[in-house]
Amino acid sequence: MKTATKQRGLAKPAFHVLMLLDHPFPPDTRVENEIESLVGAGFEVTLLSIAPDTRLERDTHLGASIVRYRVPKKMRNTMRGLAGTVPLLSWFIAWRVGRLAKNISFSAVHAHDLYMCGGALRAARQLGLPVVGDLHESWVDALRQYAWSTRLPGRLFVSLRRWRKLERRWTRHCSRIIAITAEGKNRYVNGGCAPKKVAILPNTVNTRVFDQYAEDNSVMESIRSPFTVLYTGGIDLHRGLSFVMQALPAVLSHGPIRFVIVGEGSIRPDLEAEAKALGVAEYVQFTGWQKQSLIKSFVLGSDVCLVPHLKSGHTDTTLPHKLFHYMYLSRPVVVTNCVPVARIVQEAECGMVVDSGDSASMAEALMELRRDAQMRRRMGANGRRAVLAKYNWSYSAQALIELYAGLATK
Secondary structure, three states: OHHHHHHHHHOOOOOEEEEEEOOOOOOOHHHHHHHHHHHHOOOEEEEEEEEOOOOOOEEEEOOEEEEEEEOOHHHHHHHHHHOOOOOHHHHHHHHHHHHHHOOOOOOEEEEEOHHHHHHHHHHHHHHOOOEEEEOOOOHHHHOOOOHHHHOOOHHHOOOHHHHHHHHHHHHHHOOEEEEOOHHHHHHHHHOOOOHHHEEEOOOOEOHHHHHHOOOOHHHHHHHOOOOEEEEEOOOOHHHOHHHHHHHHHHHHOOOOOEEEEEOOOOOHHHHHHHHHHHOOHHHEEEOOOOOHHHHHHHHHOOOEEEEOOOOOOOOOOOOOHHHHHHHHOOOOEEEEOOHHHHHHHHHHOOEEEEOOOOHHHHHHHHHHHHHOHHHHHHHHHHHHHHHHHOOEHHHHHHHHHHHHHHHHHO
16 A cells, blocks of 8 residues: 555656744754655645745755745744734735745645644635645633633633634544544534544654664763653643652652653742652752654653643544654553544553543552563563554555645545
């Protein structure tokens, strides 16, 4: 099936995909994986990045053309924040795409994230093109979780009711929708999308790329301890890091632990203050953002890895890259009962599932894994097998290639 799919893609070499993104690129693991797969299948790709960036306005990456339209960070954030109320971002995107299309003939517009879909649809109507909405998360539910959208002044400009209406309207008007999970697909189908137009493309690991990353012994040694627990990713309200922090005193009463947080986010000062208040600050290590190539070494330096997301409409429909990174590197995981991550962990028997926000359950899981090294090895091996068999990008990307092969045929 894989060979036939690629042949279908190559049959239309002039099919040119315009991707839209509102942050500096590269890096972006998901977007890079998609570009690599589409270019490898014979499609042309141009990515328009509307973001603060000091690099070349015109560039290439992984065989795609990169066009950077530089806007100040404050302007970008304002347009994104107002996108559901005042369509400044949609107008801006349509204007930039229209300018770009004067010199390049595109075949489809690919919008990364819901808030980019309004501008993509506006531009595509003028150009007579199909739109693919690549919905990295349930944006409407995410707005209930982010610090910027739930605190002043941001919450004054975010209307969830308006966003729900836009989600239904935009997803119905897109020619194709890409969801992260089966649960996400059900959300869009229930919102009025035909099931056949929604493809599932999870954030699985590109093992070929991951294998190329060198193992950095200095990184591994910097976090090593008798029992090291690792979290990688953003630090925001819905990530569940606070209840992990609250579990540490109970774990420490039965033995040593080091909790390493690789990432950054708006509530980091709150977490640091909480660690001090709980008396566990010396056992918590914040590293800030790290290069993607170093994540491998952080995982290899750990004993157990976490996906402690708080259960919500958002986390019940999405899957983070980190889960598959952990599994591929044979590390047992502790996750919360968010539907997609819990489903995969239970299916693969690669970790433990605890109730969202339950610090006592988190403490018990960590203490059990600390006591039982054989269990850790067994779960780690199960996770790696599951990734090699199914949860890898080569397997997942077939859905993306087939989606565009279908559009090219039309």
